[in-house]
Amino acid sequence: MIKNKKILVVGAGNAGRPVANLLNFLDNSILVNDLNSYDDLPKKAQKNIDILKNRGIKFLLGSHSKIAIEDFDCVFISPNIPKTSPFIKKLMAAYSNGDISLITDRDVGLILNGLIHIPMIGISGTDGKTTSTNMINYIMKEKQETLIFSSLQSSLVIEGLVEMIINDEGRNKDLAIFELPHGTIRLVNGLDLSAGLLINLTPDHMDEFNSYEEYIERNIAIKDLIDKKGIIIANGDDPIISTRLNTIKSRYIVYGLKNPQKIEFDDKSYYNPNLEYDVFAEDIKLNGLYGSSFKMKTSGFPTLVCDKCGLINCDCENIQYKNILPFEREIVLKIPGLVNVENAIATISMGLIFGLDLDYLINRIGNFNGVSGRFEKIDIVNDVNIFMDASHNPESMEKLLNGLKISNRLIISVDNPDTLTPRDKFKIGEVLSKYTDLIISSSKNETTEVVDIDASIEIFKGVNCGPCGENDVEFFITDSVFKSIFKALSIAKPGDTILHIGPGVVNAYDNVKNDIKNGIEFFKALSGKIVLIGGCGTVGSLMARVLNDNGFEVTVSDSCKSSYLEAIFKDEGIGLDLGGHSEDIIKSATAFFLAPSLKENKKVFSKINKYLKSLNISNIYGVEDILDNFSTNKIVIGVTGTNGKTSTVHILKNIFKTAGLKVPEHNLNLQGNTELIPSLQARLNGDVSVVEIGTFGVKGEIERSVKGSFIDLGVITNITKDHLKNVNFNDYINCKKELAIYVDDLILNGDDINLINFKKYNENGDNTFYGIKQINEDIDNEDVEDKEFVYENSIIDHPICPICKNEIKNINPILNNLGKFKCLCGHTNPKLDVFASNIQFIDFNEEINTNNLNKNSNNLSNSNYNTNSNTTSNSNTNSSTNSNNNQNTDSNNFLNYKNSGKHIKYSLNIGKNHGEIILSNSGIYNVYNSLAAAATAYNFGISFEDIVKGISSFEGVPGRFELINNSPKIILDFAHNPAGVVSVIQTVFSIYEKELNDKNNKLIILNSISSESGMESDIQMAKTLSKGDILIPISQSSIVATDKADLNNLVVNEKNLNAKNTKNNKSNEKSLKIIKLKGKYDFKKEGTLGASKEQIKEAIEIAIDLANENDIILILGEAGIKFSKEIIKNYLK
Structure with a gap:
């Protein structure tokens, strides 16, 4: 015995802790050292460390640097610690120099053997150790006082044996029964076992071994622990064990089903030799969940019982042992599965060699109800049986499922097969697909508590390559057993069986079982x-x-x-x-x-x-x-951007509905979205879901929406300055960029300089670009000054190239920041996959044929020329110009179109498909919105005909350029940022150009906008709104911005500027009247709601009193949208 020494134990794992405990019991001073910190160790290890600390054992965790070797007499090095470690090399050098003594595994085993004075049974092998250990204990404990150590009792054998010694638990016991896992079997080297059971040796934990042979040698070492008087019972069906029977020095008994197995590993196959079985089963009948029956036969075998004295481990001279005579008996089991037939044969044989009566054993094994975690029945819900089992590798799963006859469907729930040891998840998928058509995989590693979705994906790959293939097996992924069980119950029908399997049933039995029970309770509660x-x-x-x-x-x-x-x-x-x-x-x-x-x-x-x-x-x-706990089983499309999100979503939904698809609606009266709304909306019933995301431009918002809504396809309409109160524009762009990072397939506006570069974040996905084809897109030869003048007139900043970070000089703006760009660094618009051409404004009364598909080139200015933005056709330009008298050929600035119509007509082009679109909700911004919807629908697989019908039949979105009164014309719009305001003003002047050129008519603008972009943007919007005749600022931010913008001076300058560039235009007589509300209001801004109902009411009354029947009243902002209809309805009665 080792006593009164200062001992260093290296390693705080499953070997180091019990050795430290044992040596501490022998009055040694112990320090346990490990490179892992306390927090890095498994919770079970932490719990045991806390117990050992209370017993006086010291721990130094997280580093070897503070260890002084000269302070110790002896050292024990845990077997799994690499010998190549510098610290271990240092210790071994000290040992070689005689500076410290080395305590070996065998030393520990001999200490244990010297302190244990009762017979012992050890069970070793890859799969089935826990079941066999507990089954043997079940038959023994009626006749003897037993001690049992297994993973089911949360006790490793070495820990259990040490605790037995410390607590003197063996004093009144007759027999110790324990499983011998590969990790600690070395530490009992030196024990003398009365009997052993060697079950099987299939490949597992191979990351801990250099070869399969090394793994075999570790586990088969049980044969060397058998006392010279003892017996080992060995599985003859296993090809590894059966070929090594000749290496066993003790007496042995061969058992099995006479069903030789084959093992394939590392391109090598292992087969059984021809051999004689001492005991075996035949005429096996499996009764599904209700057990089995079989005949157990033997030609006879020896026992441990002395023929003279009838004792075990006696001291009789010339000892002779009793033998079991040949017999054939019927055995009936309650527990299901072929593997338990095998376990029962071994268990009955173990009882017989200890001298137990055969009739007693048959009766006893027949009443065995199973082992916790081994095909353990948890509950029955709505006639659905729920079980769990510790099968955790391909071989154990195959054994469990083979022959398991279930009347209805078997639903398999599996936790992450990895523990601290990675397993062959691909092969697990192959095996499971043979026995079920529905698998639910939890990605959570129940040992490390880390969620690793790649583990589930690897199982899925194996399922797809299995005998059933991907089309015949439903596969779901969750991140916990709780969710898996709830999902399984949600799918299951009466008569089905749910079986949860995986290593978590062993390593985290209580947690997994509680997860299963909680999943059941949640389902029951909801049911x-x-x-x-x-x-x-x-x-x-x-x-x-x-x-x-x-x-x-x-x-x-x-x-x-x-x-x-x-x-x-x-x-x-x-x-x-x-x-x-x-x-x-x-x-x-x-x-x-x-x-x-x-x-x-x-x-x-x-x-x-x-x-x-x-x-x-x-x-x-x-x-x-x-x-x-609820996901979605349909494609989810997420739409984000600064402007046009809501309109794009509604147009896209209309296309889907036109195609006969059901699209879930949230049906809520709100502007914008919180993150929860798209996540819940995506879970509503339907064929396809379209959700609006990224309203506020907050970091992580889109990422969370993508993951929470399960978005498959992303759409980004445009990016302009908005919601910049607490961030800069680059931060805002990066928020939108999250969609490109987390979604594989993207629909992007090819006319937005900020979006063009997003394709590099989505190189593995599909990028579809949409935009407007201009009549002349060769911008290299354009006059830069003219283009800059037009651009500045739109009150939008010069675009900054996302590549070289310089201002882009060559620009042909179409709408706000959208247009054709070419930077000096070469960055330019991409080739458009979906585009609009031949854009015209038409009168309300013009005949419209919404089914007019595949028009000829006379009505499609771009139908015959290459979609590359740098290539144009002069002949096409001429033909389109001549055939459309109302179209202004200068399409670089749609503000200057000469028209008096109310609708927009354009040609939609997708690949070889061309069709005429009529937009009743006019405005160039809606051309872009409809293009985004068309590109998305086409990507989804909607026919071109349904796309054209869906867009042309779309009647608009409430609050988006919504005409609510004809005389005077009253228009509502939710514009809330500079780009949105410019779009609305451009649309008003485009659609109502004839009316507004009449000096007797007025444009009256009510501004209730409360932006999230700061005062600079508010001033920018105020300047844009100065194009009206009367401006009524309502919100506090619009009032302040109007004052700071010095609008009257701006109007004078604009009048002089227009005089140089235009003739006989009303703008030459431009004057702006600013009217402020007289009422005193104490309203606090709520997000983008910038005014109260009373403020809106006063402003509307002023506007209507000032308006004639041909005037236009434009009401902007969320407050205007929210309150105006009711106010106007009552006012105009």
């Missing part, structure tokens, strides 16, 4: 009656609808007495409890969901929680539970 409190709000209503769409019974309970969503709730079958919370409805609920506003309000939540608990209700959930 009853759900009450959603606060369901009339924006997020709450969508929560209710998602739950309802997933087949659960939902009632919305809200304190509000009515809701504009009532009709939708009723139409979708959602119950309503409005104007209070009915106690009867509350009491009938099995689950409660709270809208985020209620759950985040501590005072309100506390009150609700207290009330629900008084009714013994504990199942209270939130939006995160919906997002975590």
